[in-house]
Amino acid sequence: MDLENQARIKELAEKYGPENLVVILGGAEAEASGLAAETVSNGDPTFAGPLAGVQLGLPAYHIFEEPIKSLVDAQVYDEQVSMMEMVLDVDAIVKEVATYREQYSKY
Amino acid sequence: MDYPVIKGAAYALVHAPNLLLSQGSTQCLERAKNPDSQYLKDLPGRLRCYQEAVNYAPNQVFIGNLHPDSLADMARPWYENSPQGRAEGKFGEIMAEDYFYGLLKICDSFDLVMLEQDFARQVREKLAGHPLFAADAAAIGDGAEEAEIRKRIDEQGAEALWLDGKLVGCVKRAHDWDVNLNAHVMLENLSVKASAVLALKNLLARHQVNPEAVDYIIECSEEACGDVNQRGGGNFAKAVGEVCRCVNATGSDVRAFCAAPAHALVQAAGLVQAGIYDNVVVVAGGATAKLGMNGKDHVAKGLPVLEDMLGAFAVLVSKNDGVNPVIRTDCIGRHNIGRGSAPQAVIEALVTDPLDKIGLKITDVDKFSVEMQNPEITMPAGAGDVPAANYKMIGALGVKRGDIERQDLAAFVEKHGMPGFAPTQGHIPSGVPFIGHAREMMLAGEMQRAMIVGKGSLFLARMTNLFDGVSFLIEANTGTVSGGHDMEAVKKVVAQAMRRVAEQLLENQ
Numbered sequence: 043m044d045l046e047n048q049a050r051i052k053e054l055a056e057k058y059g060p061e062n063l064v065v066i067l068g069g070a071e072a073e074a075s076g077l078a079a080e081t082v083s084n085g086d087p088t089f090a091g092p093l094a095g096v097q098l099g100l101p102a103y104h105i106f107e108e109p110i111k112s113l114v115d116a117q118v119y120d121e122q123v124s125m126m127e128m129v130l131d132v133d134a135i136v137k138e139v140a141t142y143r144e145q146y147s148k149y
Numbered sequence: 150m151d152y153p154v155i156k157g158a159a160y161a162l163v164h165a166p167n168l169l170l171s172q173g174s175t176q177c178l179e180r181a182k183n184p185d186s187q188y189l190k191d192l193p194g195r196l197r198c199y200q201e202a203v204n205y206a207p208n209q210v211f212i213g214n215l216h217p218d219s220l221a222d223m224a225r226p227w228y229e230n231s232p233q234g235r236a237e238g239k240f241g242e243i244m245a246e247d248y249f250y251g252l253l254k255i256c257d258s259f260d261l262v263m264l265e266q267d268f269a270r271q272v273r274e275k276l277a278g279h280p281l282f283a284a285d286a287a288a289i290g291d292g293a294e295e296a297e298i299r300k301r302i303d304e305q306g307a308e309a310l311w312l313d314g315k316l317v318g319c320v321k322r323a324h325d326w327d328v329n330l331n332a333h334v335m336l337e338n339l340s341v342k343a344s345a346v347l348a349l350k351n352l353l354a355r356h357q358v359n360p361e362a363v364d365y366i367i368e369c370s371e372e373a374c375g376d377v378n379q380r381g382g383g384n385f386a387k388a389v390g391e392v393c394r395c396v397n398a399t400g401s402d403v404r405a406f407c408a409a410p411a412h413a414l415v416q417a418a419g420l421v422q423a424g425i426y427d428n429v430v431v432v433a434g435g436a437t438a439k440l441g442m443n444g445k446d447h448v449a450k451g452l453p454v455l456e457d458m459l460g461a462f463a464v465l466v467s468k469n470d471g472v473n474p475v476i477r478t479d480c481i482g483r484h485n486i487g488r489g490s491a492p493q494a495v496i497e498a499l500v501t502d503p504l505d506k507i508g509l510k511i512t513d514v515d516k517f518s519v520e521m522q523n524p525e526i527t528m529p530a531g532a533g534d535v536p537a538a539n540y541k542m543i544g545a546l547g548v549k550r551g552d553i554e555r556q557d558l559a560a561f562v563e564k565h566g567m568p569g570f571a572p573t574q575g576h577i578p579s580g581v582p583f584i585g586h587a588r589e590m591m592l593a594g595e596m597q598r599a600m601i602v603g604k605g606s607l608f609l610a611r612m613t614n615l616f617d618g619v620s621f622l623i624e625a626n627t628g629t630v631s632g633g634h635d636m637e638a639v640k641k642v643v644a645q646a647m648r649r650v651a652e653q654l655l656e657n658q
Contacts, residue, residue, distance in 0.1 A: 046611075070538060074531040122491040128545035128558065129492075129538060 043081040048091035051082055055098050061149050065102040066110055067139060070130055075104055076138035083146035099148030104139045106132050151631050152475035153421035155623060156428075156467040157356030158585035160212050161241040161347040162572065163249045163459040164202040165340075167311040169440035172336060173456075176441055188445050195447065195454045197228075199245045202457060206231040207523045207570035211460070212238025213585055217521075217567040227525055228453055240585040241351040249343065249459075250310050250318060251276045253336075255285045256343040256392055261335055263301065264310075264318040266292035281350040285392075292318075308332040327377040337437050338374045338385075340459060345370065345389045345434030348461035352430065353393060358465060364426035366390045366400030367417055369409035370433040371575045389432055398430070406610075407520070407579040409433070410462070411603025411619040414581070417466040418476040418621070429466045435459030436574050443530035443573070450529045460577035464584055471630040474591040474623045480507050482602070482620035490616040496546045499602050499620040507622075509598075511547045514565065514622070516599045518583035519543075521571040535578075539602070540566035579603040584623070591625040599623045 055063055065082045069075030077087065079102035086093040103110045105123055114123075170176055170193065179186055202208060206227045209215045214235055224230040236243045244252070251272035254262045264272065269292025277286035298319045301307035310318035320339065324330035345368060353360055366386040373381030374388075386400030403413045410433060417429040437459065444454045469475065482503035488494050500511060519539035527535055544561040547553040553561050571578035580601040590596035605617040 071531060071533040074533075077531065121493060122489075125493040125496075125542065125545045125549060128548060128555075129541040 043078045043086065043091065043093075045091040048081060048086060048093040051100070052092050052096065052098070055100065060098050060100055063100050065100050067102055067104045069104065069135065070126075072131060072134040072138040075135050076142055078102065079139045079142035080146065083142060083148075097146070097148075099146065101143050101147040101149055102139060103143070104135050106130075107136055107139070150479075151422070151469040152478055152624075153418045153466050154469055154473035154475050154626065155464060155584060155588050156470065156473050157352055157358065157465040158588055159241045159348050159352035159355055159463045160238070160582065160585060161344065161351055161461045162202075162208055162211060162243045163246070163344055163347070163435060163461075164197075164199050164243060164457060165246050165249065165437070165440055165459050166196040166454075166457045167246055168336075168340065168437050168459075169196070169444075169454065169457050171309065171311065172333070172340075172437040173441035173444065174438040175444050177333075179445075188448055191448050192441070192444060192454065195444075195452070197453050197455075197457055201228075201453070203236050203243050204231045204234040205455075206234070207525070208243060208458065208572075209234045209238065210570040211240075211572070211582060212243060213240030213589075214238045217570055217583065217586060220568040220570060221563075225525070226452075228455065239589075240355070241348065243458075244347060247272055247312055247317075248275060248279070249340075250312070251286070251289050252282070252343045252347065253310075253320070253339050254289045254318075255282065256339060256346055256388075258388070258391075259323060261321045261323055262318065262339065263298050263307075263321065264289065264292045265295050265298060265316065268292065268312070268317040281347075281354055306332050308336045324376070329373075329376050329380050338372055340437045341370050341372045341374075341434035342385060342388050342392075343434070344459045344461040345385065345432045345463070346392045348434070348463040349389055349393045349395075349430060349432050352432075352463035352465060356465065358428070360394040361397050363390065363395040363398040363428050363430050363465075365417075365420060365429045366395065366398050367403050367413040367429065367431045368400065368433060369403045369405075369413035369431060369576060371404070371406060371409065371436055372434075372438075373404070385434070386432070389434075390430075395430070400430075405617060405619075406605030406607060407576050408603040408605030408617045408619055409576050410579055410581045411601060411621065414464060414466065414476070414601070415478075415481055415619055415621055417464075418478050421466050421468055422478055427468050430463055431466065432461075432463040433576055434461050435577065439574050443526060443532075446530040447526075452529055455523070455526045456573055458572040458574075460572045460574040462577065462581055462584075464581065469626070469630050471628050472592070472626055474588050475626055477507065477622040477624050480504065480509075480622040482618070484604075484616060484618040486615065490614075492542055493546060493549075495604070495616060495618060496542050499604075499618045500543055500600065501546060501550065503620060503622065504600075510552050511543060511565070512552060512561070514598045514600045515596045516567060516583065516587065517543055517565055517602060518567075518580050518587070518599060519602045520604060521567075521569045521578045521580070521582045522573050523569045523571060523578075526573050527569075534569065536566060536569040537562065579605075580620070587623055591623070594625070597625050
């Protein structure tokens with residue numbers, strides 16, 4: 043996960059409290075999305091960024107996941123995201139992100 | 150209307166495993182943060198030799214010896230299943246690292262490159278036998294003693310040049326304190342210049358273009374040359390043209406991350422169509438920083454480190470000759486600032502908006518050339534198959550617009566796409582690698598249209614979160630040259646005048 047994004051998420055968690063944050067991912071690939079979900083919950087597994095060894099425990103969802111998708115205006119979702127549902131392996135992405143969320147999220 | 154033409158395209162690769170170790174950003178950061186890491190210990194054992202890099206089928210596609218579609222039929226992984234390849238290709242060549250060090254010296258205007266004397270002699274003889282550099286090889290000179298080179302490295306911050314574990318030279322810093330002129334940056338920039346020279350020399354020689362006929366050069370790589378007061382001031386273009394003896398040209402550098410080649414080609418087309426210049430070269434050299442960029446993933450997954458190639462290309466845009474494929478300047482796609490970065494908006498802006506302007510559907514384009522990164526490099530690094538994802542997006546937009554049926558999406562991707570084959574050198578894979586193939590196919594009457602799509606991740610510079618992209622359509626030449634006039638309009642005016650004369654004659658009778 044991008045080191046700059048790790049720093050920003052760490053700062054937001056310190057400012058607002060991790061219990062008040064949800065991370066929404068837009069990754070195009072299962073492994074990378076899972077890695078991001080793992081990083082914001084259990085810490086950076088590559089030990090390269092500011093979240094190395096930092097277990098924020100944040101829950102991460104992909105925008106494709108129903109609990110998030112259902113919150114978005116249907117027309118906006120259609121314009122911004124729906125095309126990508128045809129392109130990406132939605133099931134694999136959702137499964138990978140859910141795996142890390144269920145394992146490491148504290149909230 | 151007379152559109153400008155793609156008169157020639159050349160592609161070059163440099164096998165650079167030692168520059169990968171010393172200059173690649175991933176390796177440099179690792180050495181700084183974790184000098185005893187297992188990755189740095191394992192990495193040298195995962196590097197390819199020159200012949201393996203030559204044989205590698207994606208590299209053969211890049212220099213024109215294989216067609217991109219041939220990769221679709223080849224068993225994966227390509228690094229284990231590639232047939233014998235050749236260093237010289239239809240579009241260019243694959244240069245070995247020792248030759249390239251010699252070329253760095255040929256391109257060195259400020260006496261910054263020092264080559265060890267035995268190595269200098271050897272590489273001078275080798276380059277004297279190279280058809281493109283025979284006249285330049287003497288510029289390598291006699292070289293320096295190894296002790297002098299070691300002193301520069303140990304005491305004066307020079308960057309070492311290694312070959313097979315042996316010190317063969319160094320690049321000196323160009324200023325004692327200016328970080329933009331330190332030895333690392335100078336080697337990075339000289340590598341851009343030298344690899345661009347390799348591509349431009351191939352372009353001029355393979356298409357029998359007199360260097361003196363080139364009017365303007367646009368360089369569009371991703372590095373910046375300049376000093377502390379003007380980082381990125383330029384000008385690679387003129388420096389490259391000087392080595393290639395384009396004495397009548399001037400030039401400038403265009404920077405737009407990976408999208409720069411597409412921007413540069415649109416600008417070149419505009420300059421030619423406007424009649425400002427007759428012959429404009431768009432050229433780019435390779436990026437040493439990106440060598441081994443995903444090396445950690447490749448090593449961890451037991452692959453050879455495939456990012457050991459510097460990439461370079463050169464394209465000549467000229468006045469309509471009635472033969473070569475045209476750039477349809479009425480079909481330019483651009484991702485404008487207000488468009489938003491949703492994938493759908495991006496694909497609309499770059500693909501369907503320009504096609505709509507001239508009344509074409511996406512199925513009217515034979516092949517789309519998008520980000521042509523080699524998937525064998527990107528997939529182990531978690532970035533997926535980039536061209537395949539782009540083709541699916543174009544097809545999915547076609548489904549949403551009703552141009553194609555949902556069930557035909559996979560067939561669309563197969564027919565209008567192709568496997569990625571370009572090294573992950575940022576700007577190098579971005580649309581342009583297919584121009585050479587497209588030109589050949591159009592000249593052979595095998596293809597009517599290809600769309601070149603370049604995209605750029607501007608957020609990396611931290612100046613904006615905006616995405617960027619530019620596209621254009623290449624089309625087979627109709628064979629009609631109007632000489633700067635719209636012949637249809639002229640015919641209409643003449644016909645109207647004759648009709649009036651005839652009517653007056655009848656009235657007078």
